Amino acid sequence: MTASALFVDLYEIAMLRAYFELGMAERRASFGLFVRRLPQERNFLLACGLADLLEELRALRFDDDDLRYLASLGSFPTEFLDWLARLRFTGDIRALPEGTPVFANEPILEVSAPIGEAQIVETLILNQIGLQTMLASKAARMVFAARGRAIVDFGARRAQGFDAAVKGARAFHIAGVAATSDLAAGRAHKIPVAGTMAHSFVEACPSEAAAFEAYARIFPRTTLLVDTYDTLESVRKVVALAREMGADFDVHAIRLDSGDLLALSRQARRILDEAGLTHIEIVASGGLDEARIDRLAAAHAPIDLFGVGTEMAASTDAPALDIAYKLVEYAGEGRMKLSPGKRSLPGRKQIFRQFHDGVAVRDVIAREDERYSGVPLLEPVMRDGEIVKAPSSLADIRDHARAAMAALPADVRGLAPCASPYPVTISLRLVEYEREVEASLARRTWPRARQPHLTRCS
Amino acid sequence: MTASALFVDLYEIAMLRAYFELGMAERRASFGLFVRRLPQERNFLLACGLADLLEELRALRFDDDDLRYLASLGSFPTEFLDWLARLRFTGDIRALPEGTPVFANEPILEVSAPIGEAQIVETLILNQIGLQTMLASKAARMVFAARGRAIVDFGARRAQGFDAAVKGARAFHIAGVAATSDLAAGRAHKIPVAGTMAHSFVEACPSEAAAFEAYARIFPRTTLLVDTYDTLESVRKVVALAREMGADFDVHAIRLDSGDLLALSRQARRILDEAGLTHIEIVASGGLDEARIDRLAAAHAPIDLFGVGTEMAASTDAPALDIAYKLVEYAGEGRMKLSPGKRSLPGRKQIFRQFHDGVAVRDVIAREDERYSGVPLLEPVMRDGEIVKAPSSLADIRDHARAAMAALPADVRGLAPCASPYPVTISLRLVEYEREVEASLARRTWPRARQPHLTRCS
The missing domain is CATH 3.20.20.70 (Aldolase class I)
Known part of the structure; x- marks a missing residue:
């Protein structure tokens, strides 16, 4: 089942028009997909839905019916719609292989693309990876x-x-x-x-x-x-x-x-x-x-x-994930959200899963270019809008899931909530980078000239 | 979005083949769709999804791809598949207008059709009416x-x-x-x-x-x-x-x-x-x-x-309904299920909603041919597989929903669980009919000759 390109929230297209008008649409950005918190009833999630998502992204285009509907809304001028008609998803994606256990705050996938393209696939990615990940985990x-x-x-x-x-x-x-x-x-x-x-x-x-x-x-x-x-x-x-x-x-x-x-x-x-x-x-x-x-x-x-x-x-005890798709980099600079309870880690990242005697003991979320001990989990799956390799067979994905779940600590695999959750740590370099980005955002966001209350509020 | 005719559970097609082989496929049957229990968090449900369902039923047919897939399963002979290729939904449906509040055990719709046709639409009806009814109710x-x-x-x-x-x-x-x-x-x-x-x-x-x-x-x-x-x-x-x-x-x-x-x-x-x-x-x-x-x-x-x-x-507090589609009549005779906690009311039915000063005070579930005081809620929507009248506009359905909900007692409309649930009663004739059908099933189900333990178990 391929969705219409109109399976998208109106605000994504509105932002796309703004990026287009401001000359920003082609500037490269990275977005990360992650779950903010595991549902109370889950010790881990099983990443799932990637193969179907990649097919959707490869097929993404606004057809004549879509464009006519958009024109009918009265907010989108012809010049923008003509540009939209030619838009394809040309981005890069790094992702966890399907069937990989994943924890809160860990990127399930990262999209790097011209910001307009990366932005308009948000609804699709959240809905589709959220759906299969939630259901596989149940x-x-x-x-x-x-x-x-x-x-x-x-x-x-x-x-x-x-x-x-x-x-x-x-x-x-x-x-x-x-x-x-x-x-x-x-x-x-x-x-x-x-x-x-x-x-x-x-x-x-x-x-x-x-x-x-x-x-x-x-x-x-x-x-x-x-x-x-x-x-x-x-x-x-x-x-x-x-x-x-x-x-x-x-x-x-x-x-x-x-x-x-x-x-x-x-x-x-x-x-x-x-x-x-x-x-x-x-x-x-x-x-x-x-x-x-x-x-x-x-x-x-x-x-x-x-x-x-x-x-x-319907995964009745946890029928939705607190899954988010957030801007982490724009034009080479880190980005993050500071809203209470909704902070996000800036920059492109890698996850390293560390094992002891065949059992996963710790994950480290690091910057993408860091080398760390452990197995790096995110791998390239799409480059310039093309799927990097033939999708694994369902049997292979199933085998991978079985082995990867078997390697989790026994209490994490179990049904009862873990007394101590599986340890996910953040590399020192990523922590430092987060501080840098936060400081730079504070400078850019509350420039003195305009906001004299800076000292009171920051 | 029209589903494939293969959006169906395998057992429906297996039963269809059995009906076909036993010469029963064309015998007329009625099925009722109802919710066994309201979710704890709901005082009523809002019936929804009928217009989309009727379009699916009108379009229902097994195409060549479907038939090839069924043949590949090895359980369906050519003669049956040839017959299946010609199968259309030719039944009658009586249903609550969309946007009508509905309670436990009340038929949301009733299908009367050759049993094969009525049976194979079960998965579709449960999924689609269940989805929209659950979401509208939330x-x-x-x-x-x-x-x-x-x-x-x-x-x-x-x-x-x-x-x-x-x-x-x-x-x-x-x-x-x-x-x-x-x-x-x-x-x-x-x-x-x-x-x-x-x-x-x-x-x-x-x-x-x-x-x-x-x-x-x-x-x-x-x-x-x-x-x-x-x-x-x-x-x-x-x-x-x-x-x-x-x-x-x-x-x-x-x-x-x-x-x-x-x-x-x-x-x-x-x-x-x-x-x-x-x-x-x-x-x-x-x-x-x-x-x-x-x-x-x-x-x-x-x-x-x-x-x-x-x-x-995702209707997170009640992400699924205990919705069921049950045989209520076959070849003119009432049918019901006696499984513990899963009994169903036999025969075709009508719901009468009774009002006092413009406020709904009681529903009566009666046999289809009964006349009762109050407004009959089920109305013909499909006859011989054709939609009876042009669907209401979304605005009209919305108006009907608003008025019908406004006519509910205040505590039923409210968020808190009602101290006493909205009264739904069963007509005396329906109660008597239920007893008759139960008795006749007991006779037919445990014939003396075969089951000498009848007295012990019945």
């Missing part, structure tokens, strides 16, 4: 809680719109989710798809037993939904069906979708095992979040696969 | 809190993807939000757009004063952002600029985006008023939710307009 918790049992995404119906559902399935898969129920997502991102029957099928059939038999014959390796009327009675119908069908019976699993999943899974397992149906797996679904999955897995519930919908699809 | 709270001051949607960057941002802006506008910052939404839904400058513009300019002067000259009726460095100093720069520019100065507003908005708005108002700039309005933004807006409005903060982003864009 899914990582589900996968962790399941302790090796499979998680399947059932969330398309509860995701916040088409885009969230389809890109969410991708983000979930990167975080370790096995499959999705949504066919559009499966096709778009080559993700395995899964799903069998709803209650309505059972209800429409002459009887539950008839519904089961029909499915078992039409889709031999199917999963039968057993909670429409009475769960354990249903499981006994599956057993009866196995006896009736004999060698033709190849049902793969049953699905529990309501009630006390721990008790029901144990009772269902016993009924199946006593009938010799030890190979039939148990799928559980119905309002599952990572806490419930954790409790079920900790109690050794005989559940082989969890189907997860709402809680993962 | 926005209604913002508008209520603002007590007549304008709310503007700044949320595109924090919405969960493109679709949520663009359709969200529509839902917000229906709920009473004045304008959106997102141009794609403004164009798609003919919503007023708003927005002026970001901190990055101020930071890129040689000085804040220079940034203000540039904007005031390029966009005379602009809003100046005053919190990049020091808010009150910035407001004084606006005053200084007014003196310098004289008759050319026509700045419309200033925007506060951080800090103590109550104190700052009062101090800024005083500075502006003392300089004779009483006509300059004050816009406030920065992490606003309805509780903060309510406190500011209750304290008579001199704020003329609230810019709202994250909290509204």
Whole structure:
């Protein structure tokens, strides 16, 4: 799905016109994308969404319809719109590889481009990287809680719109989710798809037993939904069906979708095992979040696969990130915002992740040209508007995510808030640079001649 | 944005194949869409998203790419796929007009169609009506809190993807939000757009004063952002600029985006008023939710307009609805689900809203063919797959929403959870019908011959 170039806030285009009129539009600027604070419920985020973003940026252009709409707003003269028609994204981007754990204040990506281009992609970048990063981070918790049992995404119906559902399935898969129920997502991102029957099928059939038999014959390796009327009675119908069908019976699993999943899974397992149906797996679904999955897995519930919908699809406990895209450099000089609670680190940066015995122990945010011990995380992904290398396969990104999460300290990977957050430090040179930029901004912002109250307010 | 027909869960297509093979696909069925429980933080929901949904349904078809993908899954034979290629949505829909307040268990819409068609639109309907209803319901709270001051949607960057941002802006506008910052939404839904400058513009300019002067000259009726460095100093720069520019100065507003908005708005108002700039309005933004807006409005903060982003864009306190689409009738017979906590009311229904002195006092959920006192809320919107009448204009829907919300009891309209929820009752005939259907399902579901444990379990 490629967005219209009009997926942008009006003020970005207004600023672009101002840059154009002031002769600033071609001056080079750098912006950094970062999360100011982790959500309380997260010990780390999983960077995600880059491949889709790069495709959007490469395709970015204002078409005739866009320009006509802009003209209709009455704020944009023809000369500016003609220039806008020719505008392409020609910038450079350095970014964390998708599937990399990231912490507060660390750049997820940095854009360096003529300021007009760097500015007008703000809405797009925040929305798209924010979406997939938020959803991948949530899914990582589900996968962790399941302790090796499979998680399947059932969330398309509860995701916040088409885009969230389809890109969410991708983000979930990167975080370790096995499959999705949504066919559009499966096709778009080559993700395995899964799903069998709803209650309505059972209800429409002459009887539950008839519904089961029909499915078992039409889709031999199917999963039968057993909670429409009475769960354990249903499981006994599956057993009866196995006896009736004999060698033709190849049902793969049953699905529990309501009630006390721990008790029901144990009772269902016993009924199946006593009938010799030890190979039939148990799928559980119905309002599952990572806490419930954790409790079920900790109690050794005989559940082989969890189907997860709402809680993962909308990241309900943390449905938005405090993500920001801020100017860090303009025409070679550092820039930062001083607003209370919203300060940003100036200049282009690099993150170094330091390991001890294979475990990540500390990140250092440094200036871009610094050499530091540890693995530098930001790498070039776009140069002059062109994607630097072919995107990694989803399987490779998934492998990277798995390895990178496995290298986090155990408490950071875990569901509970860390007693002490993962240590992220700032290099001495970056701290010094921040002071310099702040001092220079203070000089430039409150020139004596105009603002006699400087000494009182600064 | 029209979705692919593949925006559907795999199990819907699997059931469709089963209906096809069993000769059931053309049997008529009815499904009802409803919310099982209101989110704790909501006293009512505002039904929304119907117009977009009807367009999706009218356009629904499986194209060659879709069919090739389905064939690749290995579960769908050619004969079925050929039939699927010809499938169109030919059903009837009765629905609440958009902008109608709705409560738990009340049908938002009912679909009557051959069961295959009614089944495969489940994912689409849940996702799309769920999205806009959730977002309109959240926005209604913002508008209520603002007590007549304008709310503007700044949320595109924090919405969960493109679709949520663009359709969200529509839902917000229906709920009473004045304008959106997102141009794609403004164009798609003919919503007023708003927005002026970001901190990055101020930071890129040689000085804040220079940034203000540039904007005031390029966009005379602009809003100046005053919190990049020091808010009150910035407001004084606006005053200084007014003196310098004289008759050319026509700045419309200033925007506060951080800090103590109550104190700052009062101090800024005083500075502006003392300089004779009483006509300059004050816009406030920065992490606003309805509780903060309510406190500011209750304290008579001199704020003329609230810019709202994250909290509204992702409905952060209730980011998903417990919305369900359930079979209520098949081949003329009532159907319902008996799973614990997930029961549904059988049969096609009508809602009657009863008023006393212009205030809604009670809803009655009745069988479709009942006559009851009060206003029937569900109306035909689609017949044989065709939209029954031209969609209402957004302005008309907005007017309907305003009037319908104004007719709710004061505590239901309010932000605090109602001490006693709005009364929704079920007609005697519907209660009796529910018992009949339950009894008939019990007979059909546990036939004696097959299930000797009936007496123990039923």
